[in-house]
Amino acid sequence: MTTLLDALRATVGAAHVLHDGDLSAYEVDWRKRYRGRALAVVRPGSTAEVAAVVRLCREHGTSLVPQGGNTGLVGGGVPDDSGRQVLLSLGRMQRIRQIDADNLTLTAEAGCVLQTLQQAAGEAGLLFPLSLAAEGSCTIGGNLASNAGGTQVLRYGNARELCLGLEVVTPQGEVWDGLSGLRKDNTGYDLRDLFIGSEGTLGVITAATLKLHPRPGATMTALAACGSIEACVALLRRARQRLDAGLTGFEVMERFALDLVAKHFSTLPQPLPAARWTVLLELAAPDEAQARALLEAVLGEALESGEVDDAVVAESLAQSQALWHLRESIPLAQAEEGLNIKNDIALPVSAIPGFVTEMADTLRALVPGIRLVTFGHLGDGNLHYNLQAPQGESAAAFLAQHEAALNQRVYDAVMARGGSFSAEHGIGALKRGELARRKSPVALGMMRAIKQALDPDGLMNPGRLLGP
Amino acid sequence: MTTLLDALRATVGAAHVLHDGDLSAYEVDWRKRYRGRALAVVRPGSTAEVAAVVRLCREHGTSLVPQGGNTGLVGGGVPDDSGRQVLLSLGRMQRIRQIDADNLTLTAEAGCVLQTLQQAAGEAGLLFPLSLAAEGSCTIGGNLASNAGGTQVLRYGNARELCLGLEVVTPQGEVWDGLSGLRKDNTGYDLRDLFIGSEGTLGVITAATLKLHPRPGATMTALAACGSIEACVALLRRARQRLDAGLTGFEVMERFALDLVAKHFSTLPQPLPAARWTVLLELAAPDEAQARALLEAVLGEALESGEVDDAVVAESLAQSQALWHLRESIPLAQAEEGLNIKNDIALPVSAIPGFVTEMADTLRALVPGIRLVTFGHLGDGNLHYNLQAPQGESAAAFLAQHEAALNQRVYDAVMARGGSFSAEHGIGALKRGELARRKSPVALGMMRAIKQALDPDGLMNPGRLLGP
Helix, strand or coil, X not given: CHHHHHHHHHHXXXXXXXXXXXXXXXXXXXXXXXXXXXXXXXXXXXXXXXXXXXXXXXXXXCCEEEECCCCCCCCCCXXXXXXXXXXXXXXXXXXXXXXXXXXXXXXXXXXXXXXXXXXXXXHCCEECCCECCCCCCCEHHHHHHCCCCXXXXXXXXXXXXXXXXXXXXXXXXXXXXXXXXXXXXXXXXXXXXXXXXXXXXXXXXEEEEEECEECCCEEEEXXXXXXXXXHHHHHXXXXXXXXXXXXXXXXXXXXXXXXXXXXXXXXXXXXXXXXXXXXXXXXXXXXXXXXXXXXXXXXXXXXXXXXXXXXEECCCHHXXXXXXXHHHHHHXXXXXXXXXXXXXXXXXXHHHHHHHHHHHHHHHHHCCCCEEEEEEEHHHCEEEEEEECCCCCCHHHHHHHHHHHHXXXXXXXXXXXXXXXXXXXXXXXXXXXXXXXXXXHHXXXXXXXXXXXXXXXXXXXXXXXXXX | CHHHHHHHHHHHCHHHEECCCCCHHHHXXXXXXXXXXXXXXXXXXCHHHHHHHHHHHHHCCCCEEEECCCCCCCXXXXXXXXXXXXXXXXXXXXXXXXEECCCCEEEEECXXXXXXXXXXXXXXCEECCCECCCCCCCEHHHHHHCCCCECCHHHHCCHHHHEEEEEEECCCCCXXXXXXXXXXXXXXXXHHHHHCCCCCCCCEEEEEEEECEXXXXXXXXXXXXXXXXXXXXXXXXXXXXXXXXXXXXXXXXXXXHHHHHHHHCCCCCCCCCCCCEEEEEEEEECCHHHHHHHHHHHHHHHHHHCCCCEEEECCCHHHHHHHHHHHHHHHHHHHHHCCEECCEEECCHHHHHHHHHHHHHHHHHHXXXXXXXXXXXXXXXXXXXXXXXXXXXXXXXXXXXXXXXHHHHHHHHHHHCCCECCCCCCCCCCCHHHHHHHCCHHHHHHHHHHHHHHCCCCCECCCCCCCC
8 A cells, every 4th residue: 555655745845644643633524423434535725636636545555535525414524443444635726717706706726614705705895695604714615515504505505505506537547627607508408507416425525616696785683473383384374475686594493592591601692581482583685784674574464364473683784693693502502412313304394293293293192391492493394403412311322222213213204295304414324325225226226337337446535425 | 230120120110110210200300419320219109019129139248328309418319320220109199198187196108208298288277387498399208308397487496396196117128107196105215206307318208197287367578678687686586585386487688698699580579779788578367467466566665666667468368479479589590690509507596696797807808899688587496508609700710710719718617616517408419428427427427327228238328417
């Protein structure tokens, strides 16, 4: 293996081939659920270097694991424990190649941190709307490889919808320049969307041309108290109808989720402490007066019709941020409460009330006292449906005893309603068994045929997504 | 071949296997540029029948050509002249399977006519925004197979962006049920987008789950006179910034295009007869008062800044329709004027002024007196850049002498600026040579590998898109 390491050093510089010492920043995922061991961590500085590294690995029959910010949630970006895979870190590829304001596009290299791109778009007076908790450290390459979602999907779509073109190094070490900045291009198969969400198993995304949007003149946030999940869905329908693309966020939080926030972050104000379900609505409009008028009109109608029992509209940016902070504090409050079972599921919006009601009964019958932390992006049909041990019981014992069985019950119910067992987090290592079991054999057969066609030697992130 | 015909008759019913008589409605494209001859026209009535037909053809080594409304522009849906292909018409599969108002989705079979789906959505108080000239006869299956564009792409995207899930019969005659109504589903490779735009070469789309949108409270249309294409781009930038998702249409029409309309449709009012470039803007807003206020504010600013020389805002729905009618009359006026060379190109919006100016000089130097008909969806970077014979010269002679050479000059310039030689019409038979010549070898290699992986026997629409 000295030969490969020497060749890699000659290609990217010895300083960028990490072999000895503590490589845990690369070999262990940030939740510390996956620990691998790499032959080496290689940090190329350009697309040509990525291609050269892939060709070298190919010559040596060595597989590669591409990695961005190492913020994934499913173990898709850490090596296995063989010590024989090359971890390909894209972190040095941080160049913003172009911002085209008339075309509303930004072209950036894979290693750019998401927040850096948001800021660059902002400095050009524009908006790159992809936004998620890890935005300070995740990279755009990883966002695209995993088709990241986040808080602005309702209005702007997933990472997929925000990408117009890609540059990719193929498993053969060739460079595909698909960095199109076009809204329309019907010249052959849609390779772009095949690579988006493929989790590094078909090639290495080295750069992307992204869609920018105008910055809204004003945004406004409100909280609404609903008596049931059915009322939340009715409010969503009304808000969409009245606000159309102006509706940029629609998050739901069940009482217990906010009770956990109250318990662990008692200084955070909770404006609607009695609400069974709390909805956070966010609206964008050309100016603040219009935003307020629209939001108050919708909430007024919803109060009158009985969908909403009470509501507050933020009076300032600080108040808006405080409302969002409440929503964002739920995962943190859960962590304070102890280990829990996380589910990242999607359903047709119309199926969510039935799922939430029946699933609660089922799970409480299975594990008396189980505490359900239900919240998420209702506007996208995406719930973070998390399960916490009964009050006073050991979280570790709860997980050890119940995690596998409860996950199966949740996924069974989700699939029966036409849902997804991985809405925005992907498959990686965590859910590859689930994919093999639950995806239709016809779909799996096509996926395997595509993997075989593009990466016949299985060099790109083997064992992930379609893994054994 | 009697055996195959008999088996097909036994599968779909003798009445739905057309073998004798005039089959030109299926064998000739509507522009009469492509004429083929089919072994038989088979009209299955269900997904199971489509699958059975594919399996039968497979057993007999007979290739299939899927066809929807036969309104394509590139000869992708008519058989070759061998008389040995089965033309698979999806026209009988017309069921709307579901409208889910809370989930904002509509599930329909491939043979549904686009207008029928628009109407069904409208009756549910919702909007299916895909809209194009052939909407009265094109089918949703064909729209998806060709990733159709149209007039609402700026706001709502192409057919691709309006589809959440597909049902597909594979080349092996299996049914893939991918009819997801989910906004988020990161479980494996994006097969949906691979089939969208694949022009029937990877399988047969039999049904789709489509995104619906709220109906805008009000829409409003205006015309603006700009002195240059640069001013049009500046107006687009301003309109996007101020109107954001409210801007639903932004079409440009060069003077000569509207002069042709004046010549052949002299009763159509032209409110800005002196404009060098005319822009049609369409805005959606929650109500008419807001729509008018926003549109007048944008146009007022643009007049002040000098981007716009004059403008008119439609005072009624009838006036709005008259302004759109002007735009829609350009292709008809061109046809009245005589045969012409049609180009469906896309460019980054920022590259359009340079292209338009330089290309005009180049073409006029090559063919003195050549008349350029420049119009299209500037908001999408999509121009219909058409070339008409010099005044008084034979159109047929012009085409015969210049079509190939002029196309190459146009495409060369488009590609040099990062554009596309087929923005919304696809490849089919017409542009397969162009695709083979102009697409990067790396991209073509991946496309061919995918085709080989999914359709190893080349049974699905052979010779189209990736054809010889």
